[in-house]
Amino acid sequence: MVTSSLFTTPAAPPLLACKSGFNQAPLPVHMRFDISKSSQLSNGRLSLPGFSCIHQESILALNPDSTVKPEGRVKIFSGSANLLLAQEIASYMGMELGKINIKRFADGEVYVQLQESVRGCHVFLVQPTCPPTNENLMELLIMIDACRRASARSITAIIPYFGYGRADRKTKERESIAAKLVANLITEAGANRVVSIDFHSGQAIGYFDISVDQVYGQPVILDYLVSKNIPSKDLVVVSPDVGGVARARGFAKKLSDAPLAIVDKRRQGHNISEVMNLIGDVKGKVAVLVDDMIDTAGTITNAAALLQQEGANAVYACCTHAVFSPPAIERLSSGVFQEVIITNTIPVAEHNYFSQLTVLSVANLLAETIWHIHSDGSVSGMFK
Structure with a gap:
């Protein structure tokens, strides 16, 4: 001890x-699914x-x-x-x-x-x-x-x-x-x-x-996504803002060169953002939102709502760092996401767990x- x-x-x-x-x-991985199978495939282990x-x-x-x-x-x-x-x-x-x-x-x-x-x-x-x-x-x-x-x-x-x-x-x-x-x-x-x-x-x-x-935390998340066996033809990778396009493009290439979409937003102030429009097609697709961090979750939640309006079948959020400043948990657990996939670079308190949350170990x-x-x-x- x-x-x-x-x-x-x-x-x-x-x-x-x-x-x-x-x-x-x-290594422990907190998932909302049956961990026995998923942990054998991912569990933070890298396919490198x-x-x-x-x-x-x-x-x-x-x-x-x-x-x-x-x-x-x-x-x-x-x-x-x-x-x-x-x-x-x-x-x-x-x-x-x-x-x-x-x-x-x-x-x-x-x-x-x-x-x-x-x-x-x-x-x-x-x-x-x-x-x-x-x-x-x-x-x-x-x-x-x-x-x-x-x-x-x-x-x-x-x-x-x-x-x-x-x-x-x-x-x-x-x-x-x-x-x-x-x-x-x-x-x-x-x-x-x-x-x-x-x-x-x-x-x-x-x-x-x-x-x-x-x-790069990307391989850990990619490994887990691949284990879900989502058909590549049904995937579209989405950047929640213009600044994250390079990150999302690299992510898309690793997912069988999936198509890319971009959410254009206008930030009104610190920790406040407004989604304006979507560049790309997500209708009938499984949209994977990719960002480096989630802070108050305003950007990524607004982006998810827009993707649903544009006809996405399901929306996944993937990020490395879960800062989770209030009111992030309320926004992320509101039902707009099929799953929120993060890593444990930042510890998440147990009282902040919600049913859609998946934590992968780095x-x-x-x-x-x-x-x-x-x-x-x-x-x-x-x-x-």
Whole structure:
């Protein structure tokens, strides 16, 4: 058991044997369907070339062909933002989370103490900067600082969801570019590398002066959609706004080059959007709305309503990051969606579950990314 003043890490679930001869822990996936069949097909597992089960002992000792740095030891620590995801990552790698004490003082200040040595270790810190964004960001910075002062050989910040990612440019006079500021803070704290899933925009990667690996959550969702056996001739992929066309086009190509439709909207203000018209044909089709995140769900719900008006037989919503700010749950559970498919980059509280919600795990994806980084492998090559 790994304990702290904020949370308790449960013991790793029992390990299952896999084809490679190493061990892999089963990962929970919350679905509204019978999980037994779906979990065998998807369960967050990637249909990507070169992926296999891995085990930390094999990385460091048993695999004679491994290119892992022989002097390096890997340690994974979790912040309080998404402890379950971090536990799943560690379990997949046959490891336990590092022992860390994180607490809040009476005045709200964050206290972090590593409870084991990291001297000479390659440290991976799992902490999305999701709501409460400022608290989780500050916690990450202090975790990085603690590892740096404890003489870690390298520090990689695993940030499944990068908060402030939407503040990536000036849209009005005298605005801050908060994404750049956050990148500077993480760098100055002492991180050597950042890993994140589906940045809101490409320019955010360039704001860092350290190495950045962007991991794509798309294969996890695609794998699950393929398991549903929807005929390709019945599919149409829809971007809920013009800015997401490139993302939706890439998604459509992976779904047997499905046709593409675009919802044109006019945003009236922050967290308020208005759907105007549809570009493309969805009549009689199964429409798959694709976006990187769902915040208040105004954009994607209005888009779904428009698709129904235009004759779509069913509407699926697919996104990587489920921010779910109010009134997102009310909108998403209103009946306009056949299914809402998300990943667990951000934890979803149980009281926010609804019957159409499906949560897929990205733990395997991040575990494989850690393996590729530590073995000096190509992260981008995972997606080719």
